[in-house]
Amino acid sequence: MPELLYAGFDTLEVSFQGALKSESLEVLRNAKDEAAKTREDQLIEIGPGKVNGHVPAHGMTGGYAFVFDTGFMGEQWTFMDSEDTSRWNIAVKVRAANLAAHSYQEIKARIQQRLTDMGSIALQESIRRADFAMDFLMPEGFELNQNQVVAHSHSKVSSHWSEKDASSEKQNYPSTVFRGRKLESITIGKMPGRQVIIYNKRKAAIEKQTPFWFKVWNIDPKDTTKHVWRVEFRAGKKELKDKYNLRSFKDFEDSIGDVYCNTAEKVRYINDRESASNISRAIPHPLWQAVAINLELNLLEYRSGLIPGQIREIIREQQENIYWQQIQGNAAGLAVVKGLNEEEINSNYGERLGLQLQSRIQSEQSSFQSSLLRAQRKLHFTTTPAPSD
Structure with a gap:
């Protein structure tokens, strides 16, 4: 039986009237203009609670003039350039790391506190998207098979391969992504409606450089014998509002479990599709049996067990390793340019390089300080714990 390593919301998007x-708004306008001039995101603070965030030179589709990013352990806020409180001027997307470290109830409280701290007026909310993910440690030899996916007869599922076939009009085959000869993901459905995706999360965590997932799973990233697969249920605006009339936080808390349970019944992963004469009676794969069991529990209480400080430390260590790799690479290139031989490099190259670097920092103090300030602004959320951490 697959072993559940983690379950929790992976995406939560909410808009506010x-x-x-x-x-x-004036601070955001000035920061956006400065970001366009300098080609660097600007670190600012807004509201009576002095909320820190990065502002880029661009906005977002949908009429949102400003993006305000509170970091990898926070949220991405978007705002329209309007003071008209009758409009839906505010939207937020909660970061995956934030959702991993907190339960849904904690996330809701953090969002509401952010609105207060930013000095915003929020009259009512509307849930735009909610994704729920489950990560399973799968037995050795598990391979994804598109023929074992059963989609409800009313489901419209498009086919998508690694090499796109623009002429394909098939409706009853899952979208797939291959890596070499092994199938890495299957996607059923289309956003902003209902979507289910099964994929190799271990590889995704490595490729997207999100090492905190290995801490969540309590798995060594170097241990290639541990195979982690994710089953993710995605519910977009059409699914939530049009089908279930689910809009407010209260609606969400009352009904989101039903949304995902119903989806798991209409989209299934079975043992062997070819062996079942009646697909409706096909035996669910152990993976889908584990999915059904966990969806019946209280989804609102799921969390990874890690605290924000642990995730922040993992990200900080990752960033430090990246800089050391860059330093080593540059040092190797400098050694080649200088024409140093192996004996000279092995003897005291590191020591001489350190002295030269210190000398350059002292002689070009203003230039180093400018670089230091830029790095501090850029890495603000990596090195500075949030007040609520």
Whole structure:
């Protein structure tokens, strides 16, 4: 039986009827203009709670003029340039690391506190998207098979391969992504409706450089014998609002479990599709049996067990390793340019390089300080714990 390693919400997007106050909008305008001039995201603070965030030179589709990013352990906020509180001027997307470290109830409280700290007026909310993920340690030899996917007869499922076939109009085959000869993911459905995806999460965590997942799973990243697969249920605006009339936080808390359980019944992964004369009676694969069991529990209480400080430390260590790799690479290139031989490199190259670097820092203090300030702004959320951590 697959072993559940983690379960929790992986995406939560909410829009709010309301607006920021004029002084905060002015700060955002100035920061966006400065970001366009310098080609660097600007670190600013807004509202009476002095909330820190990065502002890029661009906005977002849907009429959102400003992006305000509170870091990998926070949220991405978007705002329209309007003070009209009758409009839906505010939207938020909670980061995956934030969702991993907190339960849904904690996330809701953090969002509401952010709105207060930013000095915004929020009259009502509307859930735009909610994804729930389950990571399973699969037995040795498990391979994904598209022929074992059963989609409900009313489901519209498009086919997508590693080499796109623009002429394909098939509706009853799952979308797939191959790596070499092994199938790495299957996607059923289309957003902003209902979507289910099964994929190799271990590889995804490595490729997307999100090492905190290995801490969540309590698995050594170098241990290639541990195979982690994710089953993710995605519910977009059409699924939530049009089908289930689910809009507010209260609606979400009352009904989101039913949304995912119903999806798991209509989209299934079975043992062997070819062996079943009646697909409706096909035996679910052990993976899908584990999915059904966990969806019946209280989804709102799921969390990884890691605290924000642990995730922040993992990200900080990863960033430190990246910089050391860059330093070593540059040092190797400098050694080649200088024409140093192996004996000279092995003797005291590191020591001489350190002295030269210190000398350059002292002689070009203003240039180093400028670089240091840019790095501090860029890495603010990596090195500075949030007040609520």
